[in-house]
Amino acid sequence: MASMFNEMSSAGVYAAVVAILLLLSLALPAVYNLYFHPLRAVPGPRSWVIFPLLRHYAAIAGTLDEQSRRFHVKYGDVVRTHPNELSFTTTAAWKDIYGPVANLPKVMVYDEEARNVFNAEDNAVHGRMRRVLNPIFSERGARSLEPTVKHYADKLFAKLAVYAKEDRYVDMTMHWNLTTFDIIGKLAFGEDFDGLANGRIHPWVKNIFDTFKILPIIIAVSEYPLLMRLMKALMPRSVAESREAHVAQSHDKARRRMRNESLKDSGDFMDTMMRAQGTEDELSVGEIMANSNILIIAGSETSATALSGIVYWLLRSPGALARVTQEVRQAFERDDEITMASTAQKVPYLLACIQEGLRIYPPGAGSIQRYVPSNETRVVDGIVVPARTKLGVHHSAAYTSSRHFHRPLEYIPDRWLPAASEVNSPFHGDNRALVQPFSVGARNCIGQTFARNEMRYLLARLVFRFDLLSLAPECAAWHEQRSFVIWEKSPLMVRLRERQ
Known part of the structure; x- marks a missing residue:
């Protein structure tokens, strides 16, 4: 009876140790990604940083781009959507990511x-x-x-x-x-x-x-x-x-x-x-x-x-x-x-x-x-980006941003006519160079x-x-x-x- 009790106690201890190790294997990367990672200061959905599978689930469900647009509205022109992934909506990022000097490889x-x-x-x-x-x-x-x-x-x-x-x-x-x-x-x-x-x-x-x-x-x-x-x-x-x-x-x-x-x-x-x-x-x-x-x-x-x-x-x-x-x-x-x-x-x-x-x-x-x-780092739109980071300019989030376009959710072809560049035009401030549907470089x-x-x-x-x-x-x-x-x-x- 005593030996059976000891075996049950040992099994309980073993299970507890396994559970603790499992929790640590999940918690330690999350703590590192949130508080010690080189990209920790970049805003973004914390849940996606803690649980990267959420980002992949959104892609599999077909909602990644919709959610990315919402994140850019909430967090700004640079969003961390994964522990090692940044999404940009700026013209500087086009040059720094896709330009001839950058020469970054495709994912x-x-x-x-x-x-x-x-x-x-x-x-x-x-x-x-x-x-x-x-x-x-x-x-x-x-x-x-x-x-x-x-x-x-x-x-x-x-x-x-x-x-x-x-x-x-x-x-x-x-x-x-x-x-x-x-x-x-x-x-x-x-x-x-x-x-x-x-x-x-x-x-x-x-x-x-x-x-x-x-x-x-x-x-x-x-x-x-x-x-x-x-x-x-x-x-x-x-x-x-x-x-x-x-x-x-x-x-x-x-x-x-x-x-x-x-x-x-x-x-x-x-x-x-x-x-x-x-x-x-x-x-x-x-x-x-x-x-x-x-x-x-x-x-x-x-x-x-x-x-x-x-x-x-x-x-x-x-x-x-x-x-x-x-x-x-x-x-x-x-x-x-x-x-x-x-x-x-x-x-x-x-x-x-x-x-x-x-x-x-x-x-x-x-x-x-x-x-x-x-073994490289890059600077993209002023942000130091460590090795093995995925990054890109998000087309629809950039093009429908109120930070870059007047009445961005409306279809207004006039914003592309020469008169739109005049100072008194409501579209004078539109960042037309940001729209690169065929990419650059x-x-x-x-x-x-x-x-x-x-x-x-x-x-x-x-x-x-x-x-x-x-x-x-x-x-x-x-x-x-x-x-x-x-x-x-x-x-x-x-x-x-x-x-x-």
């Missing part, structure tokens, strides 16, 4: 795919890829692609005319996606996704959206190696099969395009990459495939998102809609006068509408993170020139041919969306009337 989640122009960590590799792709993404290169854009624009507007004739609401979210994916598919692989032809999103494209939802989970567990192994073991086979199917279809399309001699010298993305064969900038077959894949994602989803947001905000702003419609119809007498070149010169208010749309509804709501390398978005040309062209033709009448009642708060790197867009139901 990446790697897989087995070859490196592409987006995720190439080595600056020499990244530079080689940009040199190969720069010609097609220059102003001249972007406008050489106009016949392809026009072909799919014609198909889009023919479909919209049917909805207008029947006086039915049309889902502009879906139709912008169908259009931009078909355009980029044709330019990257020499074949579209049959989106506009079939009126539905291709399964290959849908898989891209599903991948973005999984990404926050991968980022979260990557900080905890044991969780990463557990996640791989427990991940449903269907997820892995979906990923494998995506890669296989992408590679199959790329191989077919590379073998298609009839498209040689076509001037599309693949042709541009293959022209480097035999030069010092030559891309491997794996790099060509990987870059084709990333161009499909980056070159279609972002444009479709921006176009959807601009149409939504124009319909929410009748004065701006009437003004841009009048401007376009006075600038052009016929639809065929509308080109990428002419829209760059003749419709300044349309350009302001696009820029204001990118401000109030940036395609990427959050930040493209960089990190301070090991050597690793900014390589496709931004094409994207701006494409958006100008499509929007000008839309308001030239159609009267945008109204939003469906259920779309009144369409902009209140979750974000998984990209916005989770719901249908944008719009009523159109073809111009007489």
